[in-house]
Amino acid sequence: YKKFGNKQAADNMMSQVKSAGLSEGLVYNFETMLFGDTEDALLLLRTAWEEGVGEELAEHLFRSSITDGRSIFERNELVRMAGEVGMSATAAEAAFNVDTASSSVVRDEAALRAMGVNGVPLYLFNNKYVINGAQKADFFLSALNQVWTESQPDLPLVEVPVCGSDGCNI
Numbered sequence: 279y280k281k282f283g284n285k286q287a288a289d290n291m292m293s294q295v296k297s298a299g300l301s302e303g304l305v306y307n308f309e310t311m312l313f314g315d316t317e318d319a320l321l322l323l324r325t326a327w328e329e330g331v332g333e334e335l336a337e338h339l340f341r342s343s344i345t346d347g348r349s350i351f352e353r354n355e356l357v358r359m360a361g362e363v364g365m366s367a368t369a370a371e372a373a374f375n376v377d378t379a380s381s382s383v384v385r386d387e388a389a390l391r392a393m394g395v396n397g398v399p400l401y402l403f404n405n406k407y408v409i410n411g412a413q414k415a416d417f418f419l420s421a422l423n424q425v426w427t428e429s430q431p432d433l434p435l436v437e438v439p440v441c442g443s444d445g446c447n448i
Contacts, residue, residue, distance in 0.1 A: 292306075292308045295411075296308065298413070298414060301414075302415060304344075304345075305344075305345045306344050306345070307344065307345055307346075307347060310346075310347030311343060311344055311347060312343065312347065312348075312349050312350075312351065314349075314350075314351035315351060316350065316351070317383060318351070318353055318356055318374060319339055319350045319351070319356060320383045321373045321374055321383060322335070322356050322357075322360060322370060322373045322374070323335055323336060323339070324373070324382070324383065325365075325369060325370070325372065325373035326360065326363075326365055326370075326373075329365055329366075329369050331360075331363050331364055331365050334363040334364070335359070335360060335363050335365065338359055338362060338363050339359060342359055353371075353374055356370065357370040357371055390402075393408060394408075395408060395410055397410060397411065399411065401418070401421075403421055403422070403425045404425050404428075404429070406425075407421055407424065407425060409421055
């Protein structure tokens with residue numbers, strides 16, 4: 279509750295998240311959800327992306343933790359979950375032994391803290407726009423439209439010949 283000031287503020291936030299989730303078809307069971315250090319889950323997820331099952335594992339970890347009350351803080355359980363989405367136990371176990379992955383997770387966390395991010399969920403678009411916390415779908419659509427608009431090149435207008443049944447205009 280320290281992060282939110284008091285129990286009432288934390289309960290209000292969780293109620294808002296639960297309600298927003300339900301409106302999008304997501305089930306948040308805070309009463310069975312476990313909390314802890316997610317570093318091992320992040321290490322596993324980084325390896326899962328390299329193995330081609332990152333998206334599947336991310337969804338599975340969220341659902342397992344938030345809806346099903348499973349622990350994502352124990353390596354054995356994480357390896358089991360990785361296997362449930364098709365990742366080999368060998369690759370999953372190796373994820374915890376890679377110093378470069380660990381240091382890159384630490385760098386990523388430091389960069390996010392420098393941007394003022396201190397919680398989850400977090401969505402980062404083009405390393406420029408941050409959506410922190412549970413938000414309505416319209417908020418995401420607005421952010422995605424902004425990113426799309428900025429990513430489109432400014433193309434110069436060029437006059438070209440136009441031809442029709444009456445001939446061509448040049």
